[in-house]
Amino acid sequence: MSTTSKSKRYKSIDKRVITEGEKLNFQIYLPNDEKSSMMLYLQSDTVVDGNDKVRIREVEKLYIDVEDALAYEAYVQQHIQTIARAEDISLDDKAIIVYEKASSVIDEMFRNPESLEVAKNVKPVVDSIVDIILHDTKAVESLLKITAHDFYTHTHSINVSIYTLSLGAFLGLNEEELKTLGMAAVLHDIGKSKVNFDIINKNGKLTEIEFEEMKTHPAQGHKIALKLGITDERILTGIRHHHEKMLGGGYPDNLSGEAISKFARIIGVCDVFDALTTKRSYKDPMSTFESIKLMKEVMNGHLDFDIVNALIRMLHR
């Protein structure tokens, strides 16, 4: 171990993500005894073994050079599925790690909606959420617990994905269907990246003109998905039709009933549920009970009731 110069800057990292059997692509540091400087603990390109894992468990915090932040992000991204399947990480910890990763990937995607480079990070994150859900029946509980209740488009997207995937699993969809549904859910509001920022973040009710612009987002999202090379109709319709209504009158295609794809109907229900249970600057969050009541009583004809009922059963089991 060598002591390093003080001129570097360091940041702490989540030590739970260090994966046994995998090669590091950044250096790991520990504060030395006087805590006045850092010492090199593990070299970049070290293949972490069982002994390293034991030692890592014993130390309080691990640090990296801030210049390695991107390499660290890439490492977490690369190993997210291994982390999701790791036996030695608790379900709650996995849920937090995956949620944080999903949050940062989606945030990046909203800033660069047409970047293929960014888009390719989405699938492993979706797949890891599905892995967690399918691996452990209690996963849904852990994931639902951490859904943030402050509204940002990217937290909304990840929350809707978690509700959608939990509900999809509850409805008995298979792994392939869930992974596809998850992509549609993560991307369902990506079209909002093309809507004026002031409209997206307006504190209060939109004017008619603003709402007309807001209503373009499902079709814009569909267009972005095509540009990203997505061809699966279930993903494309999941994005395009999540604001269609069961009795018609939704947008952009004024469809009704079964003409709205199943994925779009599932996302539609979870979208409304998250919007109601989330805090906005102009409204307090509604409780689960109040939200469900409103969805059943007021949104009659809008949502697929079989799916609303499944959501109720899932939340109350």
Ligand SMILES: [Fe+2]
């Ligand atoms: Fe939407």
